[in-house]
Each structure stands twice: as C-alpha cells, then as structure tokens.
Amino acid sequence: MSPQPESERLRRIFAEAALAVTPSAVPLAAIEKAGRRHRRRRTTVLSTACGLLLLPLAATTVHLASPETTTIGQPAPPTASAxxxxxxxxxxxxxxxxxxxxxxxxxxxxxxxxxxxxxxxxxxxxxxxxxxxxxxxxxxxxxxxxxxxxxxxxxxxxxxxxxxxxxxxxxxxxxxxxxxxxxxxxxxxxxxxxxxxxxxxxxxxxxxxxxxxxxxxxxxxxxxxxx
Incomplete structure (x- = not known):
C-alpha cells in the first residue's frame, strides 16, 4: 500500500476522534424557563408604559370636570359697584x-x-x-x-x-x-x-x-x- 499523503492521514484522525465524542443533550427546559422570564419582563415594561401614558389623560379629565361640580347651583356674588x-x-x-x-x-x-x-x-x-x-x-x-x-x-x-x-x-x-x-x-x-x-x-x-x-x-x- 502506497503511503497516504499527510493531509489525508490527518483528516482520518480527526474524523475518528469526532465519532468517539457523544454530544450532550440540548437544555430545552432551561431555554423555555428563560423565555417565560423574558416574556414576563416585557409585559411588565409595557404595562408600566401604558399606565404612564394614561395618567396624564386621567388627571386632565378630573381637572376639567372639577369646575362644573363646584360652581353649579351656587349663587353669584354681587358684581355691581357704586x-x-x-x-x-x-x-x-x-x-x-x-x-x-x-x-x-x-x-x-x-x-x-x-x-x-x-x-x-x-x-x-x-x-x-x-x-x-x-x-x-x-x-x-x-x-x-x-x-x-x-x-x-x-x-x-x-x-x-x-x-x-x-x-x-x-x-x-x-x-x-x-x-x-x-x-x-x-x-x-x-x-x-x-x-x-x-x-x-x-x-x-x-x-x-x-x-x-x-x-x-x-x-x-x-x-x-x-x-
């Protein structure tokens, strides 16, 4: 048998070593847990942002309604002058x-x-x-x-x-x-x-x-x- 080139010999050595290695299982549970944690964090951030956007609207509504509830039915003071x-x-x-x-x-x-x-x-x-x-x-x-x-x-x-x-x-x-x-x-x-x-x-x-x-x-x- 004629000697093999050095590059071919090295490829065979690496292939045999790769076949001898057993791959580890994919951590599906960890990945799923991390995904749920990420979704909860995103939901919390969105809820807070929506609340901050709605707060000025609520405050504006109360501000506009207050004069009506405090002035209706009250007698006006005299406005004439001598x-x-x-x-x-x-x-x-x-x-x-x-x-x-x-x-x-x-x-x-x-x-x-x-x-x-x-x-x-x-x-x-x-x-x-x-x-x-x-x-x-x-x-x-x-x-x-x-x-x-x-x-x-x-x-x-x-x-x-x-x-x-x-x-x-x-x-x-x-x-x-x-x-x-x-x-x-x-x-x-x-x-x-x-x-x-x-x-x-x-x-x-x-x-x-x-x-x-x-x-x-x-x-x-x-x-x-x-x-």
Missing part, C-alpha cells in the same frame, strides 16, 4: 329722570315733578343707625323707586323685592365715604291705580316688600321690610 359722584353731578337714572347728591341729601327730577329733595339733616332720618328710605312714583310707563340709605360699609348694590319679583338697583354716593348715599331702581307698573305724584312712604307702599343695601361681599348694610 357710582361715586361730585356734589351736584347729575346721573340719568331713567329717560327724562335725573338724580344728584349734595351734602344735605338726595335730589331728583322727573317730567312731572322737578327738583325734589330728601334731606338727611332735617331730623326725619335716624342717621345714628342703619336705615333705608323709599320714594316711589310712576314715570313714563314704569315705577321709579329710589331712596336714601345710611350705615357702615361700602354699598355696591341694592335688592328690591316687589309684588312683581326681585329688582336689582343701583347705588350713588359722594366721595369720601360719608356713611350714606342714594339708591334707585325701576319696576313695571302694577295693575292698579297709582297716585299721580310722588309718594314718600319710607317703606309703607304695598308695591315694595323689602329693600336691602349690600356690599361687594353680599353683606347687608341696611334693610327695610314692609310686612
């Missing part, structure tokens, strides 16, 4: 009707009665305690209600309860917080015969049930009630 005038400065309170103040009291004029006056110094008003006066008269298809108020605090609005409902009126005052001022409002004419001139009833007219002067916080400065 008109501060100089002595003698005229304010148009209705068509052809003007009102002005001096240090002595309230003045007003209507088409039928000019230069009317309600004094705060003649002793007819007890200025030592809070109070409200009332004058009422028909003017061009409406009922003009007005008066003088006095008391502590900065008045901003007046609420008049009539036999037709509630009317929100206006406040006029002099600068310097003198402790008194005037108020006025208008109301539809009642379905009954009215006097042709002004009535200085100071609350004894059955058209008006009550007059309440309020400050900006809704606190009562002075009130008049007609039983």
């Amino acid at each position: 008109r501060v005038v100089a002595p003698g400065e005229r304010v148009q309170v209705a068509p052809k009707v003007s009102l002005w103040l001096t240090k002595d009291g309230k003045h007003w004029s209507t088409p039928t009665q000019a230069d009317q006056f309600r004094s705060i110094t003649d002793g007819n008003l007890d200025m030592s305690r809070p109070g409200v006066s009332l004058q009422s008269e028909p003017v061009d298809g409406t009922y003009l209600l007005s008066g003088v108020y006095h008391g502590k605090g900065d008045a901003t609005t007046v609420r008049v309860v009539t036999d037709k409902g509630t009317v929100n009126g206006h406040i006029v005052t002099l600068a310097g917080n003198p402790g008194w001022g005037a108020w006025y409002a208008t109301n539809p004419l009642p379905h009954r015969r009215l006097p042709t001139g002004p009535t200085s009833a100071d609350g004894k007219d059955d058209l008006v049930k009550s007059v309440t002067v309020l400050d900006a916080a809704g606190r009562t400065i002075a009130a008049l009630t007609h039983p």
Whole structure:
C-alpha cells in the first residue's frame, strides 16, 4: 500500500476522534424557563408604559370636570359697584329722570315733578343707625323707586323685592365715604291705580316688600321690610 499523503492521514484522525465524542443533550427546559422570564419582563415594561401614558389623560379629565361640580347651583356674588359722584353731578337714572347728591341729601327730577329733595339733616332720618328710605312714583310707563340709605360699609348694590319679583338697583354716593348715599331702581307698573305724584312712604307702599343695601361681599348694610 502506497503511503497516504499527510493531509489525508490527518483528516482520518480527526474524523475518528469526532465519532468517539457523544454530544450532550440540548437544555430545552432551561431555554423555555428563560423565555417565560423574558416574556414576563416585557409585559411588565409595557404595562408600566401604558399606565404612564394614561395618567396624564386621567388627571386632565378630573381637572376639567372639577369646575362644573363646584360652581353649579351656587349663587353669584354681587358684581355691581357704586357710582361715586361730585356734589351736584347729575346721573340719568331713567329717560327724562335725573338724580344728584349734595351734602344735605338726595335730589331728583322727573317730567312731572322737578327738583325734589330728601334731606338727611332735617331730623326725619335716624342717621345714628342703619336705615333705608323709599320714594316711589310712576314715570313714563314704569315705577321709579329710589331712596336714601345710611350705615357702615361700602354699598355696591341694592335688592328690591316687589309684588312683581326681585329688582336689582343701583347705588350713588359722594366721595369720601360719608356713611350714606342714594339708591334707585325701576319696576313695571302694577295693575292698579297709582297716585299721580310722588309718594314718600319710607317703606309703607304695598308695591315694595323689602329693600336691602349690600356690599361687594353680599353683606347687608341696611334693610327695610314692609310686612
């Protein structure tokens, strides 16, 4: 037999050695366990990420819904403000009707009665305690209600309860917080015969049930009630 080349001899040696080696079993259980652990880790990461994405949406929903639950049904505070005038400065309170103040009291004029006056110094008003006066008269298809108020605090609005409902009126005052001022409002004419001139009833007219002067916080400065 002729000698074999060196390369062929080496190949045969390696082949015989490979056939003598027994391969180990594939670790299927370990691979499966590792796969389950990997899937759980991926699921946890995805759940956390989704939760972080949904959290801002939930917070936004609560933020938008809160104002509705806290404001519905609550009464609004008074938003009017008193008109501060100089002595003698005229304010148009209705068509052809003007009102002005001096240090002595309230003045007003209507088409039928000019230069009317309600004094705060003649002793007819007890200025030592809070109070409200009332004058009422028909003017061009409406009922003009007005008066003088006095008391502590900065008045901003007046609420008049009539036999037709509630009317929100206006406040006029002099600068310097003198402790008194005037108020006025208008109301539809009642379905009954009215006097042709002004009535200085100071609350004894059955058209008006009550007059309440309020400050900006809704606190009562002075009130008049007609039983």
